[in-house]
Amino acid sequence: MTLPNFIIIGVQKAATTSIYDYLKQHPQIYMSPVKETSFLEKNWDVEAIAPDIKYKKVLTLESFxxxxxxxxTETAIGTTSPNCHFLYETAADRILKYTPNAKLILILRNPIDRAYSDHLMHIRDAIDDKTLDDRLNSPSSFIIRKGFYAxxxxxxxxxxxxxxxxxxxxDDLRKNTIEFMQELYRFLEVDPNFIPDTTKKAQVSQVPKSKKLNRVLRNSETIAAPILPILKRLFPFKLREGLRSLKSKLLALNTENKKPQLSEEHRQRLRDxxxxxxxKLQALIERDLSHWLS
Structure with missing residues (x-):
């Protein structure tokens, strides 16, 4: 049985998708085909799993x-599970149980920017219609709570x-991506001189012009799920692919060209x-993080 010997445990909205792609390029590294494997986050056997078809992740030991x-022949075998850091109480125990010797990689982003990026993703993907004020006023907001790293x-x-x-x-990834990745390669004990192609960037924050249209387009597969077998029989593959292409074009047309900026009022509230x-975190990792508060 082969299991990972390194795990990116967090955090969400800190370029983990791009880093996953750069790691995959290294000939000595094997990355799980499913980018985010959620098996290690918590005990899914006793959790109620939402029937949302978009939630198909790796949740069982067999699928993991x-x-x-x-x-x-790869020597570094990895996966990403960025909610492991947020769900630390259950995830740490499961990692100890299944992959106790795995190296744990944590990429931390200024929590203010991370929270805003996460908020924009929820709007983009039509997950909910909450405003940033709604999230700031809710002590239970996962988007806000994920930023308490220490x-x-x-x-x-x-x-x-x-x-x-x-x-x-x-911050270091943004300053010099190659140096960042080569330090990561050294930690994984693979050839640190490998230079990945970093020209492609993933997960760009975007927001829709019309939230209502975006919600319909994003949730179209979920809405059609009960009759999907019938639709597959009635419509040929090429037509279904054409409809998917049309959906992508409509999503693009409904996307604002510029990302909305975080207001100074909201930035100050998040800073406080x-x-x-x-x-506490800067003392833990022995790095100056004063610029996060400036």
């Missing part, structure tokens, strides 16, 4: 093992050897909210 069946990181450090955990900053945690 299946992700690594094609490993051949307690989450300390939980992992209390359970894993320090040399098994490596914290990277999203995260200030204490940022100060």
């Amino acid at each position: 093992e299946d992700q690594f069946r094609d490993v051949t 307690e989450q990181l300390q939980h992992y450090r209390d359970r894993f050897p320090s040399e098994q955990i490596k914290v990277f900053l999203h 909210l995260y200030r204490e945690d940022i100060l």
Whole structure:
């Protein structure tokens, strides 16, 4: 049974998709075909899984093992599960149970920018219609809570050897992507001189012009799910592909050209909210994070 020997445990909206692509390019690294495998996050056997067809992730041990069946000569075997950091109380125990020796990689982004990017993603993907004020006024908002890094990181450090955990900053990725990746390659003990193609960027934050149209387009497959077998019999494959292409074009036409900027009022509220945690975090990782508060 082959399981990963390294895991990107977080965080969401910190370029984990791009990093996954850069890791896949390295000849000594094998990445799970499914980018985000959620198996290690919590015990799905006792969780109620939403019947949303978009939620098809790797949730069972069998499907998790299946992700690594094609490993051949690669020495670094990995997966990304960016909610492991947020769901640290359950995820740490599951990692200890199934992959206790795996190297844990954490990419941290300024929590203010991370929260806003996550908020925009929820709008883009028609997950909900909440405003940023709604999220800031809700103590239970996952988008806001995911930015409290210090307690989450300390939980992992209390359970894993320090040399098994490596914290990277999203700031460094933006400054010099190649240097960032080569440091990551060194941590994984593969050839650090490999240079990945970093020209393609993933997960660009965008918002729709019409939220109503966006919701209809984004949820069209979910709405059609009960009659999907009938539609497949009635409509040939080429026609279905044409409809998918039309959907993509309509989504593009309904997208604003520019990403809306975070207002200074909201930035200050988020800054005040995260200030204490940022100060704790910079002491934990021994990096100056004052620019996150400026």
